[in-house]
Amino acid sequence: MTGQEIPYKIYEFYRNNPEETDREAYLYELYGDVKREAHTKDGILTAESGSSGFYILWSEGTSMKEAFWYWDEVSLEIGKRIEKGTYLPLLSVSEEALENGEETEEETLQPEKVQEVIEEKEPIPLEEIGIAFYKQNIQADILKKMLCLVYTTNQLPEEKDHFLKMLLLREVPEGQPYYLVRTEHGSYELCIQENGIKITLPESQDFLQELSWDQFGGLTAHLAEEDQIAYTEDSETLEQQENMYRLLPWFPALWEEYSEILKKEELWQEGRTSVQTEGKEEAGDYYYPEGWLQFTGGDKSRYQKNIRAIRILKTLEQEERNATKEEQEILAGYVGWGGLPNAFNSKRPEWKKEYQELKELLTAEEYAQARASVNSSFYTPPEVVRGVYKALEQFGFQKGKILEPAMGIGNFFHGLPESMQKSQLYGVEIDAISGRIAQKLHPSASIQIKGFEKTEFEDNSFDVIVGNVPFGDFRLYDPRYKKMKLKVHDYFIRKSMDLLRPGGILAVVTSKGTLDKNDSAVRKNLAEQADLLGAVRLPADSFGKSANTAVTSDLLFFRKSRAFDWGADLDLYRAYGRHGTGK
Secondary structure, three states: OOOOOHHHHHHHHHHHOOOHHHHHHHHHHHHOOEEEEEEEOOEEEEEEEOOOEEEEEEEEOOEEEEEEEEHHHHHHHHHHHHHHOOOOOHHHHHHHHHHOOOOOOOOOOOHHHHHHHHHHOOOOOOOOOHHHHOOOOOOHHHHHHHHHHHHOOOOOHHHHHHHHHHHHHOOOOOOOEEEEEEEOOEEEEEEEEOOEEEEEOOOOOOOEEEEEHHHHHHHHHHHHOOOOOOOOOOHHHHHHOHHHHHHOOOOHHHHHHHHHHHHHHHHHHHHOOOOOOOOOOEOOOOOOOOOOOOOOOOHHHHHHHHHHHHHHHHHHHHHOOOOEHHHHHHHOOOOOOOOOHHHHOOOOHHHHHHHHHHHHHOOHHHHHHHHHOOOOOOOOOHHHHHHHHHHHHHOOOOOOEEEEOOOOOOHHHHOOOHHHOOOEEEEEEOOHHHHHHHHHHOOOOEEEEOOHHHOOOOOOOEEEEEEEOOOOOOOOOOHHHHHHOOOHHHHHHHHHHHHEEEEEEEEEEEEOHHHHOOOOHHHHHHHHHEEEEEEEEOOOOOOHHHHOOOOOEEEEEEEEOOOOOOOOOHHHHHHHHOOOOOO
């Protein structure tokens, strides 16, 4: 990893890991026990990192100076700078906003294409309010191009908002009037604050509008893209645009009619029941009915199945009740977002309606999680689930404690045969929508919505662990397994093995890399802990029906051989457990 890459890694980690102890451990892991020396025109700089912190020795003229910071001090300082928007340089942030995230080849907007989009657009009407982003000594067209570059990408709203906040806070002291924006309607005064923008109209004591960064980001996107928001009677769209209606001079004429629609919406919500539940009982746990077949429609049909399920979920949560059998059938139709990147692409005209619908239906956090799952969320088809349980039955399992550590909406729970349905079910799912749907489909199960690395199950406590673990070339941060540097699929297998009781069975769908990789360390560790009962290379199109994708994966079965304290008796195990005398 180059020195230029490290700040981006730190920035990404801090965004996803709020725990201070995790951040400190990550900094040490990133920098390691290393001594660096650099010769510059100003003298010699020596930097040394270790388990306690960071040491620097430098020269100033003929004098030598030194400083030492503990990792907690370094971590706090980095956190403050990220929050203030001063950690990454401005140009780097704009590049990150363009390049961060994986996109499919057909939807990636290359920089040349972005430039073509800019050149094809009419001049962007930012003169009235947009000039306030820069002081008068900076050309407005630079601003226009930069905003257009950022806001015509497929990045998440939070990325765009962070860029905007950083841009503004670099140019003005917080809490001071930034610029007086003169328009034909009056002179607006913009005041930059830590949490957003305050806009006042000095001529009118009644006008005061405070916008958070995400709200102001929406306004900026509106201006930068010249996307005049159509006035419709869609109440959700109207609610989202309320702040714009209050602020922009061309919206007040709609305010009275908008208010009337809101009143109607409130009355409708009060008397509304989305599903006629009178006379219908709430269902128990959901299991696949006899002859259940997986949905095999195209991308738009799969999208609609997801939307229907999400709407039912939000209704159930609003009404604080469990699902009926009919509602569970809709919830079970949720197929996730694997293979559906176009639903998150604002530049695909044939998906424009779906893109807007999704943005309005999900919260910012839900949207971010859904978008991040397009390359990794592939739910297990029922024929694979049935095959797993048939094998478990042959291995002698009847009932017990079952854990699914990456459960999605719980396909392995849905497919549990009747003979095993007295088992105690435990599940873990990091995606909020999928996890909450799973809770409605299996109200009697214990389901945690968090990352597997954040769970605290007791070792040697489960009889069976089943699942389709995440694939990918990345690692999760778990202090217990930090030194092993496991890829995500290997981490799930390794932690699952520790949670199994002696004699327990792990049945896992995983990347073909688990068995095929050149580095044999993971396979060797598994062999020391468990016996391989069987391995099946699944057809490449096994996930084709659920996600319209080809994924090569393996179905592996392990039986844990004995209770094993990894680390404490590793050397003893190698010396005596396998060689008898150890000589």
